[in-house]
Amino acid sequence: MSDIIVIGGGPSGITAAIKAKNKNNNVILLEKNSSPLKKLLLTGNGKCNYFNEVFSTKNYHSNNIDIVNKIISDKNLNSVKDFFDELGVIPKIKNGYYYPFSNQAITIKNVLLHEAESKGIEIICNSEVLDIEKKDKFIIKCFDKEYTCDKLIVSMGSKAYPKTGSDGLGYSLLEKLGHSIIKPLPALVQLTSDFKYLKEIDGVRTDVYMELFEDNKYLDSEVGELQFTNYGISGICTFNLSNYVTRGLDEGRKEVIKINLVPFIETLITPWLDNYSKKNSNKNLTELLEGFLNYKLVNMLIKVSDLKGNSYYKDLTNEEKLRLCHNLRSLEIPITGTKSYDSAQICNGGIPLSEINYQTMESNIIEGLYIIGELLDMNGNCGGYNLTTCWISGLLAGKDIGEDND
Secondary structure, three states, X not given: OEEEEEEOOOHHHHHHHHHHOOOOEEEEEEOOOOOOOOHHHHHHHHOOOOEXXXXXXXXXXXXXXXXXXXXOOHHHHHHHHHHHHHHOOOEEEEOOEEEEOOOOHHHHHHHHHHXXXXXXOEEEOOOOEEEEEEOOOEEEEEOOOEEEEOEEEEOOOXXXXXXXXXXXXXXXXXXXXXXXXXXXXXXXXXXXXXXXXXXXXXXXXXXXXXXXXXXXXXXXXXXXXXXXXXXXXXXXXXHHHHHHHHXXXXXXXXXXXXXXXXXXXXXXXXXXXXXXXXXXXXXXXXXXXXXXXXXXXXXXXXXXXXXXXXXXXXHOOXXXXXXXXXXXXXXXXXXXXXXXXXXXXXXXXXXXXXXXXXXXXXXXXXXXXXXXXXXXXXXXXXXXXXXXXXXXXXXXXXXXXXXXXX
């Protein structure tokens, strides 16, 4: 009989525990919170976007992107589908995004906990780990008790959204055991800016095409809804680009978002606006722009373009027209920072994938130690990509332990 301990009752930890449990393994899961899977209930706005139809390294960020490609292999992705089929989860697929058909994250939580219970996994809540040592066995020290085990799975989460119990302690414990850490930074997070007119456009949501420039060089782009706030910008497009921005800012790079406010215009903007203004020649500039933009954006554009709202487009100089068209097509928002870990969905950075056996998630440094989930330097965009990392890493670690001791 082998003793297995899993630290952390998030998606990766619960999954690993389920797969590691067999007739020859005693599996205990230690959870810091009063109940497991607390953060899972918040995903997908409470609906739990747990998977996606399309996977590519373009959806991920890591210092070892070649290893990411091996982890998100077709074989491993199919194993996630099989896992949820076995649990009895019926998916609702919308634009490639997988949700439970109930549209409730608690469905995923319940099926995972039911499976863990049916296998006889002991889940001990309100159990905060303070230290880990490795002698003949692993020694896990909590406030009021000490545990020992033959194999240890660490799934303690990142520093993101600490209200759910993720405080980053896992990084320091693993560093003490010999692993290196790529500095964790907030990711999938709102961006802050000193753009002059933010308060005037606070709360506006609009569909855009966004481009990120780092030190004046194009990095990446996103299409979708953008939300302006009084401190900067938010929305899924912003979150996805934040994966680059957070690291760039930390390294002292200049980060600028350029926003195309009229992505529906597929031709050159100047002749389009010339033609549009001729069809609406009785409207002044404010009235003209309100034909396709939120009125708050119109007032901001007129100011940032140094124009007057009661003037008429036909009376503008060529220079004034070019200024307006440039701001419509490429409004520049300088990025000064990000919101904190309290607002971040995940972290950028963590345990280097080069220190992990990507086929089993076992440490290359300490035998019998497995590292999974958000602790790894492998973070994805919005769309179920981060949860899929949790499922895959949990399945690989649990399977390696479960089959090895079956």
